[in-house]
Amino acid sequence: MDFKELKIILKRLYKVYVKKHIKNILVALLLSIVVAGTTAGIAWLLDPAVKKIFIDQDRTLAWFIPLLIIITFSSKGLSLYFARIIIIRIGEEIAGQIKKEISNHILISDVQTLENRHSGKYISNIMHDTGQIQNLVSTGVLNLMKDSFSVIALVSLMFYQNWKLALFAILMMPLAAGLARTLGKRIGKATREASLTSGNLVSFLSEILKGSKMIKIYQKEKIENEKAKKVIDELVERNIKIGAILVRATPIMETLTGFMIAGFIFFSGKLIASGDLEVNQFFSFLAAMMLAYQPIRSLATINMAAYSGAAAFKRISQVVDKEIQVLENKNNPDLLIKNSDIEFKEVFFKYDSVDTQAIRDINLKIPGNTMSAFVGHSGAGKSTIINLLPRFYDAQKGSITIDGQNIKDVSLKSLRKNISLVSQDVILFDDTIRNNIAYAKEDASQKEIERACKFAAADEFILKLKNGYDTIVGENGVRLSGGQKQRISIARAILKESPIILLDEATSSLDSESEKIVQDAILNLIKNKTTLVIAHRLSTIHNANNIFVLKNGNIINNGNHDFLISNCKEYKSLYEKQLK
Numbered sequence: 001m002d003f004k005e006l007k008i009i010l011k012r013l014y015k016v017y018v019k020k021h022i023k024n025i026l027v028a029l030l031l032s033i034v035v036a037g038t039t040a041g042i043a044w045l046l047d048p049a050v051k052k053i054f055i056d057q058d059r060t061l062a063w064f065i066p067l068l069i070i071i072t073f074s075s076k077g078l079s080l081y082f083a084r085i086i087i088i089r090i091g092e093e094i095a096g097q098i099k100k101e102i103s104n105h106i107l108i109s110d111v112q113t114l115e116n117r118h119s120g121k122y123i124s125n126i127m128h129d130t131g132q133i134q135n136l137v138s139t140g141v142l143n144l145m146k147d148s149f150s151v152i153a154l155v156s157l158m159f160y161q162n163w164k165l166a167l168f169a170i171l172m173m174p175l176a177a178g179l180a181r182t183l184g185k186r187i188g189k190a191t192r193e194a195s196l197t198s199g200n201l202v203s204f205l206s207e208i209l210k211g212s213k214m215i216k217i218y219q220k221e222k223i224e225n226e227k228a229k230k231v232i233d234e235l236v237e238r239n240i241k242i243g244a245i246l247v248r249a250t251p252i253m254e255t256l257t258g259f260m261i262a263g264f265i266f267f268s269g270k271l272i273a274s275g276d277l278e279v280n281q282f283f284s285f286l287a288a289m290m291l292a293y294q295p296i297r298s299l300a301t302i303n304m305a306a307y308s309g310a311a312a313f314k315r316i317s318q319v320v321d322k323e324i325q326v327l328e329n330k331n332n333p334d335l336l337i338k339n340s341d342i343e344f345k346e347v348f349f350k351y352d353s354v355d356t357q358a359i360r361d362i363n364l365k366i367p368g369n370t371m372s373a374f375v376g377h378s379g380a381g382k383s384t385i386i387n388l389l390p391r392f393y394d395a396q397k398g399s400i401t402i403d404g405q406n407i408k409d410v411s412l413k414s415l416r417k418n419i420s421l422v423s424q425d426v427i428l429f430d431d432t433i434r435n436n437i438a439y440a441k442e443d444a445s446q447k448e449i450e451r452a453c454k455f456a457a458a459d460e461f462i463l464k465l466k467n468g469y470d471t472i473v474g475e476n477g478v479r480l481s482g483g484q485k486q487r488i489s490i491a492r493a494i495l496k497e498s499p500i501i502l503l504d505e506a507t508s509s510l511d512s513e514s515e516k517i518v519q520d521a522i523l524n525l526i527k528n529k530t531t532l533v534i535a536h537r538l539s540t541i542h543n544a545n546n547i548f549v550l551k552n553g554n555i556i557n558n559g560n561h562d563f564l565i566s567n568c569k570e571y572k573s574l575y576e577k578q579l580k
């Protein structure tokens with residue numbers, strides 16, 4: 001990242017996040033001035049202290065000056081405390097705001113965008129990168145104010161005490177500035193690498209957590225452990241590198257200070273001998289110079305915080321600025337459901353990450369209040385077709401209409417409100433069974449939930465659980481069996497009471513007895529509804545009014561079971577191998 005880019009990023013950071021805190025920053029600024037003033041005050045006090053107490057041996061001032069020193073120190077401490085408190089708050093609030101923006105963006109992001117990036121990367125953005133920005137805002141802003149004022153005040157004092165000595169001391173400063181610039185750039189690069197590695201680590205951790213059973217059965221503990229070591233070692237190395245760059249300024253600054261003090265003592269010896277400098281001035285000057293050391297050093301490293309913060313902000317921007325294609329358009333009217341007739345016209349769709357078309361030239365008409373089934377080999381495009389309807393993805397070509405209204409021209413909210421989905425992989429939240437079902441309808445009464453569960457043949461097993469509807473299901477429902485999860489997701493769909501229902505192999509993990517119950521439940525669910533079902537069992541297909549046979553993303557035939565058996569070779573072979 002070059003300086004120009006840094007400036008642009010910092011400007012944006014300021015405009016969007018920092019500016020609204022400007023009042024508090026001004027208060028911190030005033031406090032910083034007090035800190036600077038008191039710091040210089042302490043150095044200045046050494047002048048009268050040495051002169052009046054040691055040289056003139058004044059009795060009253062021997063009390064008064066130490067008292068003044070105590071007051072100055074405590075004012076400095078208090079101002080610094082309040083300034084820090086204010087800035088800590090601002091930094092945390094800004095980091096919080098960015099975290100909220102990322103999580104909000106994740107919620108409305110396109111499904112494809114999320115699918116194409118590992119979830120660990122998003123977690124790293126929220127956990128790691130916002131920390132860098134918070135550091136930039138809190139440490140960066142405060143140090144910039146406090147330290148520059150302190151340096152100004154102390155240097156002024158040095159000039160006041162003796163301008164020749166001061167000029168000499170100042171000559172050393174440009175050296176430090178040049179050094180800081182190069183270090184800043186390096187730290188930007190190093191933190192980018194560290195963030196990447198931290199993202200990899202989070203991704204890796206989430207994979208070994210999810211894959212624990214696979215790891216055990218394939219006995220990959222050793223290999224995964226090696227991988228863990230590798231990622232962690234890499235992160236350790238990167239962090240050490242950052243740490244090393246951060247402290248790299250120290251030896252150089254120390255050496256510079258050594259030169260300064262040596263030259264300073266040599267030079268002031270001469271000035272004192274010639275009568276140009278008094279001993280008390282010397283002490284005050286020395287104190288000012290020593291006190292200037294810390295803020296100068298901190299200023300020299302401030303651009304490192306700037307570069308690493310900016311680099312983190314850039315990574316976050318890439319997430320937050322990512323354009324969302326399927327987005328609610330407030331001007332779109334609501335979808336008006338009459339019969340819930342569905343029509344696909346010349347629909348083509350390709351996933352971003354693959355070159356081949358997932359579905360090609362799909363034309364189909366599904367009359368309202370009927371059930372249509374989709375059959376075909378794995379990868380034929382059945383799920384893809386179903387996912388286009390709630391606009392999880394938008395077709396690149398062609399149109400999909402519901403009751404004559406293009407789904408792209410109606411509000412997303414009304415579109416999705418009218419569609420229920422029981423998907424191939426059941427998604428449950430780590431919450432109670434009740435809340436997982438009520439996800440479909442927030443204000444559902446217990447009665448409604450129980451009724452939905454009865455329809456889905458889920459009530460029986462739920463009541464057998466110790467905590468019944470209040471049972472916590474665990475992360476993605478790990479504490480339930482596959483069939484139980486599926487029935488809960490059907491109950492959830494029933495509760496939604498939408499006119500269009502999408503079932504993606506909804507009964508695949510049920511035993512034949514529960515399947516029969518669930519099939520009946522599904523018949524209940526789909527009464528007077530338009531249903532698209534991906535079927536893999538004959539029972540489902542027999543209930544369907546129309547069956548679409550898919551092959552390599554194309555619809556090659558459709559009709560009812562008897563028609564297809566005698567007219568479609570593909571269907572016949574599918575039927576003989578799978579559907580029976």
Ligand SMILES: Nc1ncnc2c1ncn2[C@@H]1O[C@H](COP(=O)(O)OP(=O)(O)OP(=O)(O)O)[C@@H](O)[C@H]1O
Pocket residue numbers: 115351352353354358376377378379380381382383384385424
């Ligand atoms: N999220 C995705 N990103 C990229 N490609 C995908 C994605 N989902 C599916 N595909 C590809 O699109 C094609 C159609 O997949 P789809 O999931 O629609 O098949 P399907 O008929 O539902 O298969 P199955 O019966 O196994 O569920 C496949 O070739 C698959 O590799």
Ligand SMILES: [Mg+2]
Pocket residue numbers: 382383384424504
């Ligand atoms: Mg599928």
